[in-house]
Amino acid sequence: MTSFVLQAKGLSRHYDGDGVRVRAVDSIDLTVEHGEAVSVMGPSGCGKSTLLHLLGGLERPTAGELWLGGQRVDQLSQTGWARLRRRSVGFVFQAFHLVDELSAVENVELPALLVGVGRRQARAKALGLLERLGVANRAGYLPDRLSGGERQRVALARALVNQPLLVLADEPTGNLDSAATAEILRLFAEVHEAGQTLLVVTHDPRVAASADRLLTMRDGSIVEDVRLESGLSRLALLAQVAGWEP
């Protein structure tokens, strides 16, 4: 068995329009091992979201190879990707993307039902996750009756319900106040400690510093790839990125 969850080789996504080529993602090489928590930072427009979309099959590369859990996926059809994504990739977005008409528990169990888990088992899994993430008391609520922090916890539960190989999060705290951000960070840390592989795109240095590896992107490329091993290096990162005094 391969030890990596994800491997990209020369992965690129270029857009052509008005005679101009935008190299949104430009020949990226990246390996993510099982159990890593990786954060991706960089200035607006440097290609972070495009990279995340490529890694989760929401967009197709214009060049390069992508491997997920030992399977080559850059050539997969849309249907093939949809099937793979349901089982192997969990998404958490800034805007939550919950189904408004479904209750919290129904949102969480939906991906399980879609891969053929029985109703009773799907419900039990969903309730278990809501419990673990501290929102079991909101199981029957529709999303519009939940706070931002609660919605994101439900979205995280939904991302985890099929025990994916990889969770991809795009600015997961972008719509949250600082108390809810701290709570979501704590939950991401717990999920990571339980062995989940994570890749998080963020502008927030607190989020970035909670990972154990930080990628910095510029103009479609990864220009820095550092391990954040100690509390000290995390503090230094915070100071450097945010201009704070440690």
Ligand SMILES: Nc1ncnc2c1ncn2[C@@H]1O[C@H](COP(=O)(O)OP(=O)(O)OP(=O)(O)O)[C@@H](O)[C@H]1O
């Ligand atoms: N569908 C598209 N067509 C043309 N250009 C695109 C498309 N999607 C993204 N781009 C361009 O690709 C580049 C990277 O965009 P991307 O959204 O990945 O950046 P980002 O780092 O996530 O930005 P932000 O931090 O502002 O969300 C930008 O120059 C953007 O304008």
